[in-house]
Amino acid sequence: MRLKSAAFFIFLWYVVAFFTELPHPHEVAEKFFYLLFTPEPVLGKTLLEHAWASLLRVIFASSVAFSIAIPLAILTGWNRNVGEILMPAIEAIRPIPPLAWIPLAYIIFAPFPNTVQISQIFIVFVGSFFPCLISVFDYARNVPEEFLEMAKVFRANDLLILKEIVVPHSLQGIMTGIRIGLGVGWMSIIAAEMIATSGEGLGYFIMTMYQVGGRVAEIVAGMAMIGIVGYLMNSVLLRAERLVMPWR
Amino acid sequence: MRRLIILAVVFAIILAGCQQTEMEKKKVKVVTMSPRDMVEQLKLGEIDAFVAWEPFVSEAVVNGFGKIISTSHDIWPNHPCxxxxxxxxxxxxxxxxxxxxxxxxxxxxxxxxxxxxxxxxxxxxxxxxxxxxxxxxxxxxxxxxxxxxxxxxxxxxxxxxxxxxxxxxxxxxxxxxxxxxxxxxxxxxxxxxxxxxxxxxxxxxxxxxxxxxxxxxxxxxxxxxxxxxxxxxxxxxxxxxxxxxxxxxxxxxxxxxxxxxxxxxxxxxxxxxxxxxxxxxxxxxxxxxxxGSAIVAKDAKSLEELAGKKVAIPGFGTVQDFLLRIAAEKAGLEIGT
Known part of the structure; x- marks a missing residue:
């Protein structure tokens, strides 16, 4: 099935490439494998180095985001009072796309050294924070009432309920949240890199290739790399999910 | 089998990441920004040097933010701009x-x-x-x-x-x-x-x-x-x-x-x-x-000292990028980002 899908996709690509400026798949594949280990002359870096740079930023920023979003979501989902205060505000901020934060980020982080880097990390943070928060929140809020009632009957204190019932029940939400958060973060970093100079990164690579001109194959090769990294990230996390929750 | 492929890719990425730090010694780190920002960033010490057109070179020099280490005349005498x-x-x-x-x-x-x-x-x-x-x-x-x-x-x-x-x-x-x-x-x-x-x-x-x-x-x-x-x-x-x-x-x-x-x-x-x-x-x-262009540096006194430093240019493919590449090659340095 997968082979058929791939063959169909490549066929479609050839058809489109025939009529437009889009480079043919074999040209892109050639460029892709060439640039994987050979530095590209303008920026002097290989595709892998660019991908690594982007990936590091995403991993760093989303780790920070998750370590704040997960506890916060469990707290808001479990405790109705906290939820009532926080959720409306979060729901209001959540629809603002990460990219809309860019100008503000530059202004806020202007006094810090390395404004661009910090802003990019902030944008990825915003991108991965909300999906994770919402996902965990949903699970934490929907802990079956019977469990909580039963725990109260046995005089369990809040800490114990949190540890033994709410957190385990939210585990699925946490794993999904991390997966989706990383995905959104990955999209945000590419866009953020396109806007300002970052020295390296796949978004920067694509944009520079466009500016220097005449490099469609490089651009598509960069896009392919973005897709591959995103896909790998997703499948690694799906695997981890199965490892953490073997009962599912 | 698929696990092996994924592992190999991850390993290759890590390897590439490590190599990068070793090679950075002889490289000039190039960033792009508008010349107006360069003067400001040089003053703040965000960048170590820049290549720009006049009057931004003179602005940095007159205000004492940096010194000219090489004019475009030194790099390529009488070059068209x-x-x-x-x-x-x-x-x-x-x-x-x-x-x-x-x-x-x-x-x-x-x-x-x-x-x-x-x-x-x-x-x-x-x-x-x-x-x-x-x-x-x-x-x-x-x-x-x-x-x-x-x-x-x-x-x-x-x-x-x-x-x-x-x-x-x-x-x-x-x-x-x-x-x-x-x-x-x-x-x-x-x-x-x-x-x-x-x-x-x-x-x-x-x-x-x-x-x-x-x-x-x-x-x-x-x-x-x-x-x-x-x-x-x-x-x-x-x-x-x-x-x-x-x-x-x-x-x-x-x-x-x-x-x-x-x-x-x-x-x-x-x-x-x-x-x-x-x-x-x-x-x-x-x-x-x-x-009418020049390389202005904060501390470096020669082109060779730009190794491992952050140098700003107005954009890839500009005259200034071009001049920096010639200068770097003369000094035995490589361009990186």
Whole structure:
């Protein structure tokens, strides 16, 4: 099935490439494998180095985001009072796309050294924070009432309920949240890199290739790399999910 | 099996990441930003050096933010820099009118008696004070047409550096010579030159057309454009000029591509680069200046000391990028990001 899908996709690509400026798949594949280990002359870096740079930023920023979003979501989902205060505000901020934060980020982080880097990390943070928060929140809020009632009957204190019932029940939400958060973060970093100079990164690579001109194959090769990294990230996390929750 | 593939890819990525730190010693770290930001960033110590056009070099030097470690004269003596390009050379009247205004303005700038006025115009055009302008003008040679032999070096070096992705044949030319002849199209200039030689006060016929002209942000190299406007040379030939500002020459070529401008003042490197790579049809009908850029550093005292330092350029494919690459190669350094 997968082979058929791939063959169909490549066929479609050839058809489109025939009529437009889009480079043919074999040209892109050639460029892709060439640039994987050979530095590209303008920026002097290989595709892998660019991908690594982007990936590091995403991993760093989303780790920070998750370590704040997960506890916060469990707290808001479990405790109705906290939820009532926080959720409306979060729901209001959540629809603002990460990219809309860019100008503000530059202004806020202007006094810090390395404004661009910090802003990019902030944008990825915003991108991965909300999906994770919402996902965990949903699970934490929907802990079956019977469990909580039963725990109260046995005089369990809040800490114990949190540890033994709410957190385990939210585990699925946490794993999904991390997966989706990383995905959104990955999209945000590419866009953020396109806007300002970052020295390296796949978004920067694509944009520079466009500016220097005449490099469609490089651009598509960069896009392919973005897709591959995103896909790998997703499948690694799906695997981890199965490892953490073997009962599912 | 699939697990193995994933592991191998992850391992390769980590390996590439580690190698990068080892190799950075002999590399110059290049970042891009607008020249206006460079001065500020150098002052703050965010970057260690920059390569920019005047008056930003002089601004940094006069204010004591950095020192010149190499002028573009040191890197490539008498190098052509900014040029005047036009997108449609079939419109002869407009081209001749533009060249005439440009030549008049250039001669105005170069004649000693106008010094006071030139300083005033330069200050207005760039928004810098007198001290900076005086220093900056020292390093710029305003010319009417670039030296063709020298200009070809842009083409050769861009080709050698792997910047160019197409050959003249791909652009529909039979040979390189034919392509270069079309790129450096001096016929209009020669005509204007002849006519002015016969009669110094010759003015071409009024064309009564509107032209959209691109120029770069506060680039003192392009002073002739401002002078031609202020001295009314465009009016004399019936050109209604609509000026459009761009951040660097590569961006300005995008402007040509998207039909935003009909003519423009821009660097020779981006003009050549994008002419070839994106097949943006332009011809260079006049030159604007030679030299007039420099590498300014905060602490480094020589090119060699730029190893491992962060150096800003206005954009990849600009004249400044080009100069930095030549300088780095001379000093045995590599360009990285």
């Amino acid at each position: 900014c040029v005047v390009a036009i997108s449609d050379k079939s419109n002869r009247d407009v081209a001749v009118a533009l060249v005439w205004a440009h030549v008049k303005a250039t001669r105005f700038i170069n004649s000693e008696e106008n010094r006071e006025k030139v300083l005033e115009y330069a200050s207005e055009f760039t928004g810098k004070d007198r001290e900076v302008i005086e220093e900056a003008l020292e390093r710029i040679r305003f010319v009417e047409y670039p030296d063709k032999e020298e200009f070809v070096k842009y083409y050769r070096e861009l080709e050698r550096g792997g910047y160019l992705t197409k050959k003249p044949r791909d652009l529909g030319y039979d040979s390189e010579d034919e392509f270069l002849k079309d790129l450096l199209y001096s016929e209009f200039y020669n005509y204007v030159l002849e006519r002015l030689k016969e009669n110094e006060n010759w003015v071409p016929e009024k064309v009564n057309k509107k032209v959209r002209v691109g120029y770069l942000t506060a680039d003192l190299h392009q002073l002739a454009f401002y002078v031609a406007m202020k001295e009314g040379y465009y009016e004399q030939v019936g050109l209604e000029v609509e000026a459009k500002e761009f951040a660097n020459g590569v961006m300005e070529m995008e402007g040509f591509k998207n039909g935003e401008i009909d003519a423009g003042y821009l660097g020779g490197a981006p003009a050549t680069l994008k002419r070839v790579n994106d097949d943006i049809s332009i011809s260079i009908i006049a030159g604007a200046n030679n030299e």
